[in-house]
Amino acid sequence: MMKLILLMLLSLLICSASGEQMPRFVYSQSAKLLLVWNDVWEAGTQNSMVLLSSNSKITLRIRVDGVASGSGLKRTLLYSCPTKSSVGSINLTSVTTSPTSPLCSSDIAFTLRATATSDEFELTMSSSSLTYSTVFSSNVILTAKVEYSGGVLMSNNLTMWNLDPISDFPASSSSPSGYDRRFLTENSILLLTRMNLGSGEFNSTDFIDNRLVSAVQSAPMFFRQKLNLGAILHLDPSGCSNVQYDRAYMFTTYDSKITSVQMTRMKTMYLDRKTGQLWYSRCQLHHAVHQLYLDRGSPSAIGICLSVSFSGDVVPYAKISAVRERILSSDFSYSTCSEPRSGNCMLVPDTEQNVTIYSSMDNTPLVCPIVCADSATSFTFYQNGQKLIPASSDWSDFGAQGVRIARTSNIIEFSKDVTSSQAGEYRCIAGGASFTYYVSVVSMPTFSASIGGQTATVPSKVFAMQGESLSYSCGVTYSGLSSTVSLQPLFFLPSVSSSVLTWTEQSVASFNNFVSPSGSSAVSISTPAVGAGVQLMNVSIQSVPPQHPSFGYNFTHRFLCNATVSGTDAANLGMSSYGTQSGGDIVYVPRPTKENFVLGENNDCATQKCHLGNGATFNFALSREYSSYLNYIGVDVDLFLRIDNLLLTDVKILMSSNVSIIRSNWTSISYEILPITDEAVRTELQKRSSLTPVYNFRYRNGSEMGNAKIQKGRYGSPTVALGSKDCRTDPLCFYSTDFDASGSLSFLSVTLDFKKPQPPLSTANMTIMIVVIVVCVVLIIVLIVLVVYFAKREPAKSYALEEKELEQGRNPNAEAKDEEFKEYVRQSEAPGMRGDDIQMHGTAYDNSSFMYESVEPDQAVAAPENIQVEQTDQV
Numbered sequence: 001m002m003k004l005i006l007l008m009l010l011s012l013l014i015c016s017a018s019g020e021q022m023p024r025f026v027y028s029q030s031a032k033l034l035l036v037w038n039d040v041w042e043a044g045t046q047n048s049m050v051l052l053s054s055n056s057k058i059t060l061r062i063r064v065d066g067v068a069s070g071s072g073l074k075r076t077l078l079y080s081c082p083t084k085s086s087v088g089s090i091n092l093t094s095v096t097t098s099p100t101s102p103l104c105s106s107d108i109a110f111t112l113r114a115t116a117t118s119d120e121f122e123l124t125m126s127s128s129s130l131t132y133s134t135v136f137s138s139n140v141i142l143t144a145k146v147e148y149s150g151g152v153l154m155s156n157n158l159t160m161w162n163l164d165p166i167s168d169f170p171a172s173s174s175s176p177s178g179y180d181r182r183f184l185t186e187n188s189i190l191l192l193t194r195m196n197l198g199s200g201e202f203n204s205t206d207f208i209d210n211r212l213v214s215a216v217q218s219a220p221m222f223f224r225q226k227l228n229l230g231a232i233l234h235l236d237p238s239g240c241s242n243v244q245y246d247r248a249y250m251f252t253t254y255d256s257k258i259t260s261v262q263m264t265r266m267k268t269m270y271l272d273r274k275t276g277q278l279w280y281s282r283c284q285l286h287h288a289v290h291q292l293y294l295d296r297g298s299p300s301a302i303g304i305c306l307s308v309s310f311s312g313d314v315v316p317y318a319k320i321s322a323v324r325e326r327i328l329s330s331d332f333s334y335s336t337c338s339e340p341r342s343g344n345c346m347l348v349p350d351t352e353q354n355v356t357i358y359s360s361m362d363n364t365p366l367v368c369p370i371v372c373a374d375s376a377t378s379f380t381f382y383q384n385g386q387k388l389i390p391a392s393s394d395w396s397d398f399g400a401q402g403v404r405i406a407r408t409s410n411i412i413e414f415s416k417d418v419t420s421s422q423a424g425e426y427r428c429i430a431g432g433a434s435f436t437y438y439v440s441v442v443s444m445p446t447f448s449a450s451i452g453g454q455t456a457t458v459p460s461k462v463f464a465m466q467g468e469s470l471s472y473s474c475g476v477t478y479s480g481l482s483s484t485v486s487l488q489p490l491f492f493l494p495s496v497s498s499s500v501l502t503w504t505e506q507s508v509a510s511f512n513n514f515v516s517p518s519g520s521s522a523v524s525i526s527t528p529a530v531g532a533g534v535q536l537m538n539v540s541i542q543s544v545p546p547q548h549p550s551f552g553y554n555f556t557h558r559f560l561c562n563a564t565v566s567g568t569d570a571a572n573l574g575m576s577s578y579g580t581q582s583g584g585d586i587v588y589v590p591r592p593t594k595e596n597f598v599l600g601e602n603n604d605c606a607t608q609k610c611h612l613g614n615g616a617t618f619n620f621a622l623s624r625e626y627s628s629y630l631n632y633i634g635v636d637v638d639l640f641l642r643i644d645n646l647l648l649t650d651v652k653i654l655m656s657s658n659v660s661i662i663r664s665n666w667t668s669i670s671y672e673i674l675p676i677t678d679e680a681v682r683t684e685l686q687k688r689s690s691l692t693p694v695y696n697f698r699y700r701n702g703s704e705m706g707n708a709k710i711q712k713g714r715y716g717s718p719t720v721a722l723g724s725k726d727c728r729t730d731p732l733c734f735y736s737t738d739f740d741a742s743g744s745l746s747f748l749s750v751t752l753d754f755k756k757p758q759p760p761l762s763t764a765n766m767t768i769m770i771v772v773i774v775v776c777v778v779l780i781i782v783l784i785v786l787v788v789y790f791a792k793r794e795p796a797k798s799y800a801l802e803e804k805e806l807e808q809g810r811n812p813n814a815e816a817k818d819e820e821f822k823e824y825v826r827q828s829e830a831p832g833m834r835g836d837d838i839q840m841h842g843t844a845y846d847n848s849s850f851m852y853e854s855v856e857p858d859q860a861v862a863a864p865e866n867i868q869v870e871q872t873d874q875v
Contacts (some may be wrong), residue, residue: 225357380430641671
């Protein structure tokens with residue numbers, strides 16, 4: 001008995017878990033992988049990264065949804081420091097609005113503080129103790145951990161980089177004196193201050209320290225394409241903290257902030273990050289710097305600034321620091337070039353032709369590696385043989401090509417949303433020189449794209465009606481990876497232990513064992529071949545199983561589609577690992593049975609005696625418990641009445657306010673037919689045979705069902721007369737009681753049998769009926785009188801016998817007193833008599849069949865005349 005009670009309690013807890021949702025991170029769907037300062041990192045998104053300099057900030061949002069049993073949630077931030085082998089952690093409930101002590105203080109220090117929003121925290125980058133040689137191999141990895149009574153949530157990682165050590169590069173010598181040249185070479189300082197450009201038409205010089213060049217070449221591939229280094233010649237003594245680009249001449253590999261003036265100058269010089277060499281047109285550079293100096297009014301002091309930035313539309317990282325902020329005129333000298341400008345151009349040697357562009361990592365530039373003697377030289381860029389047309393503004397639109405071109409036509413940029421369709425050949429031509437880039441595009445796996453015209457994400461919620469078939473899918477698109485993407489299904493099943501609801505990860509096999517007690521597989525997984533760059537997983541449910549009869553498990557679970565890539569592909573992106581998930585709640589809905597309905601006691605026409613003269617009332621409702629459960633899990637119920645195979649509301653003659661009344665809410669409906677006098681209404685009702693309530697179970701309006709497919713074809717074709725009310729035509733409807741109308745729910749249908757009332761009597765018939773009634777009443781009265789009379793009359797007085805006796809001289813009363821008892825004997829025994837010979841009126845009678853009086857033997861017996869004898873058994 002106790003075992004049975006415990007089992008019932010366990011089943012009750014599991015049933016309540018049917019509506020529970022496994023806690024999950026709440027985040028916006030985005031393919032963005034590279035965050036910038038002041039951005040928001042949302043726990044639960046795919047692995048991402050951020051580049052921060054000292055004092056820059058981002059917001060950490062750790063938001064959780066879903067019902068969790070127990071005392072609540074505990075949020076913890078895990079962090080891996082570059083020089084620590086163990087993982088650190090900080091309980092975020094202990095973080096206040098004041099900054100914490102620096103975390104990872106020995107390498108990449110940062111602090112946290114709480115914000116006004118309970119699930120958001122501000123992270124501020126402090127200082128970095130790294131060096132240029134370790135800056136590209138050291139980072140902080142952040143992971144959000146959320147503990148609840150039934151399990152643990154772990155987010156994907158945020159990889160945090162600090163590139164400040166690049167700007168703090170230690171120069172090998174302090175020459176020339178007074179310059180903190182950092183990664184700039186002595187030749188670069190002389191070029192910037194004295195225009196020591198050599199004597200040839202085109203020259204080059206070592207501009208960036210070879211040690212840093214080597215460090216950059218060992219950086220992740222993603223960094224090598226987007227990291228910009230160089231110097232800024234600032235013709236204004238205001239300092240490097242306030243550089244104004246229109247007052248500066250930029251000697252950088254690239255800078256996302258450059259204007260068309262700087263783009264034009266880049267036609268005559270090219271800084272190669274691969275070699276650290278600055279290539280330039282000697283005469284054109286002389287002329288351009290001297291002209292800017294004159295335009296700025298020949299300032300008495302200038303400055304040289306160091307520039308480190310990361311390419312992107314919003315400049316993910318940028319830091320400008322001073323080499324020397326105030327250089328007096330005695331330490332610099334600029335002159336023009338009087339030589340005539342030629343139309344010659346040169347191709348920068350050993351330029352890397354193979355380029356990898358990463359999608360979802362902000363805009364990425366390509367600069368044509370051709371240097372011309374005249375900045376007015378026309379440049380042209382081709383995308384797979386098609387000429388890219390510049391606009392009158394600094395940049396054209398990205399357009400269908402996914403690429404934009406600068407007004408000067410010597411620079412193009414790929415958008416952050418670049419796809420594999422933008423891969424191919426990009427050729428630039430200028431002054432007879434030509435160069436071709438071979439571009440490949442790497443897109444990390446993402447669920448945000450569509451596959452076959454359908455969303456590739458798992459629907460956020462799928463209703464699994466017991467006994468029904470359904471399917472859904474998940475898929476990722478990707479490109480340019482060195483290995484195949486791994487796509488794996490994960491199931492999380494709720495269970496109860498010590499009255500605590502726990503969500504346990506299950507494999508496909510173990511999940512099927514729990515929910516399918518018969519040994520059959522409720523869920524099957526397939527991965528059809530779709531094409532290059534696509535991984536698709538289909539989840540098919542042939543028939544949602546009922547609740548487990550022994551343990552109470554039902555089909556409610558959370559499904560995750562987990563996509564990961566190889567370590568090499570993640571490392572090329574600057575991450576230790578990469579993964580992304582798409583998940584949804586699969587909510588079990590028990591198939592309705594008779595006990596889930598409350599029907600009117602007199603719904604049956606035979607019980608309430610449906611009569612056109614009296615009308616009728618029919619009541620249908622879902623039980624309170626079942627209705628509450630449906631509402632709790634988010635099911636909408638569309639309820640209507642069907643008369644035969646028609647919508648009742650479409651039978652207009654029955655919808656008049658003086659004919660019938662319908663009262664309904666979302667789970668109950670009543671139909672009252674008023675007394676009918678209209679012949680047309682009578683005819684309509686009498687030709688109808690049944691009234692059936694139909695409950696359509698639906699997703700709520702606006703629900704994103706995604707690629708979920710409900711298999712309703714086995715119930716035949718839709719009924720045309722029901723129109724959009726037919727569940728089979730409603731994309732949000734996943735079950736209808738009409739599916740079971742001829743089976744387990746046949747009791748819902750009410751047989752209509754309206755009796756026609758008797759016609760009213762005519763005047764003549766009425767008169768006849770009155771006469772008949774009066775006659776019947778009179779006869780009844782007469783009969784009563786007779787009965788009373790005969791019951792009370794005295795027979796003697798009625799026939800006057802006493803009076804006749806007195807008239808003959810007899811006294812009956814006195815004779816009765818004097819008379820003595822005389823013994824009677826049979827005549828056959830009397831002397832001289834034989835009863836066998838007696839005949840009366842010519843008829844012989846047996847002596848045993850009449851009475852006679854006994855007399856003495858000596859008395860003579862005279863036979864009476866005309867005697868009538870009555871046979872009797874009495875003596």
